[in-house]
Amino acid sequence: DAKTTQPNSMESNEEEPVHLPCNHSTISGTDYIHWYRQLPSQGPEYVIHGLTSNVNNRMASLAIAEDRKSSTLILHRATLRDAAVYYCILRGEYGNKLVFGAGTILRVKS
Amino acid sequence: EAGVTQFPSHSVIEKGQTVTLRCDPISGHDNLYWYRRVMGKEIKFLLHFVKESKQDESGMPNNRFLAERTGGTYSTLKVQPAELEDSGVYFCASSRLFAGKGEKLFFGSGTQLSVL
Numbered sequence: 001d002a003k004t005t006q007p008n009s010m011e012s013n014e015e016e017p018v019h020l021p022c023n024h025s026t027i028s029g030t031d032y033i034h035w036y037r038q039l040p041s042q043g044p045e046y047v048i049h050g051l052t053s054n055v056n057n058r059m060a061s062l063a064i065a066e067d068r069k070s071s072t073l074i075l076h077r078a079t080l081r082d083a084a085v086y087y088c089i090l091r092g093e094y095g096n097k098l099v100f101g102a103g104t105i106l107r108v109k110s
Numbered sequence: 111e112a113g114v115t116q117f118p119s120h121s122v123i124e125k126g127q128t129v130t131l132r133c134d135p136i137s138g139h140d141n142l143y144w145y146r147r148v149m150g151k152e153i154k155f156l157l158h159f160v161k162e163s164k165q166d167e168s169g170m171p172n173n174r175f176l177a178e179r180t181g182g183t184y185s186t187l188k189v190q191p192a193e194l195e196d197s198g199v200y201f202c203a204s205s206r207l208f209a210g211k212g213e214k215l216f217f218g219s220g221t222q223l224s225v226l
Contacts (some may be wrong), residue, residue, distance in 0.1 A: 030213045043114075043201045043217030044153070051212070091211045097143060097166060098215060100153040 003027070004088045009105040012078045020073040020104055022088030027068050031092035035062065035073045037084040038103070044087065047073065085109045112136065114218035116202050122224045128190040131221045135184070142185050143215065144177060148198035150154075156200075158196030159185060160207065192225045199223070 005023040012018040015019070022031065024107040047054055048062045055062040061074040075082055087103040115134040123129050135142050144156040156175070157167040157171070161182035170177070179185040189196055199222050203215040 020133050030211070034214075036215075038153075041219070043203070044215075045217065046214035047211060049214065097155045097158055099155065100145075102152055 003090050003099075004101055006088055006104045007103065008102065009107065011107045011109065012075075014080060014108055014110045015077050018075040018078045018082070018106065018108075020075075020086050020088075020106065021070065022072070023070045024088070024090055025069045027090055028092060029091050033062065033063075033064060033068075033071050033092040034089045034098065034100070035060070036087045036089065036090050036100075037082075038087070039081075040082045044100075049088070049091075078106075078108045080110060082106065114202055114204050114216050116200075116218035116221050118221060119219065120222045120224075122226065123192055124226050125194055126191045128188065129192055129202050129223060130157030131187045131189075131202075131223070133185045133187070133204075133218060135202070136216055138206065139204035139216070140182065140207035141205040141215075142179060142183070143203040144187055145201040145217075146198050147201070147204065148155075148195065151198075153201070189223075192223075194225050197225045198225055 003026050005038050032051050034049040036044040036049050038044045048060050050062045063072045083104040085105050117132045120158045140161045142159040143154050147153045155169040158165045159179045162179050176188045199220040201220045205213050205215045
């Protein structure tokens with residue numbers, strides 16, 4: 001069901017920026033791009049979402065390609081607490097529910 | 111603001127027994143969702159309540175699973191009788207009504223269910 005493609009895993013050094021890519025070539029014009037993350041032993045946690053324009057919040061930034069076929073979640077300074085599985089999810093075709101894919105496992109090295 | 115609360119955090123039962131999971135959404139959130147992750151698989155949608163009504167139950171695996179949300183507040187998910195393949199983590203999430211596609215869901219920490 002998931003219509004996004006993410007790398008299985010990525011590794012980052014602490015205090016460095018992390019760019020997590022997501023491809024969604026079949027995105028429709030009304031689909032929102034959502035990012036959630038799941039820390040160990042916790043439920044998924046909202047990170048950020050956007051439609052067309054780049055978005056910033058206290059957790060991260062979301063850069064959306066002009067054709068909207070891809071996006072990148074940017075963590076400006078990774079910390080050990082950012083180690084988690086990050087999910088890129090399109091929200092639209094399935095109504096209000098979120099459809100999770102496999103996500104990207106982010107490992108942060110000290 | 112209290113978050114989404116799930117109880118119990120862990121449950122270990124034998125095959126054939128009944129288990130009831132509870133979810134208390136954030137106060138005022140009319141949308142309530144159940145998800146689960148079984149071992150080695152992705153997080154899967156089970157069903158969606160709007161207030162006390164089932165909006166979408168397309169993800170419920172079979173009739174051994176019964177979800178209720180009487181009064182539109184907390185929700186329960188009963189598994190009867192439990193089978194080995196029901197083992198996994200069950201998550202509940204909530205959001206405000208008329209959330210639309212841009213609204214965010216708040217998840218609980220989940221209930222780890224082990225069926226032996």
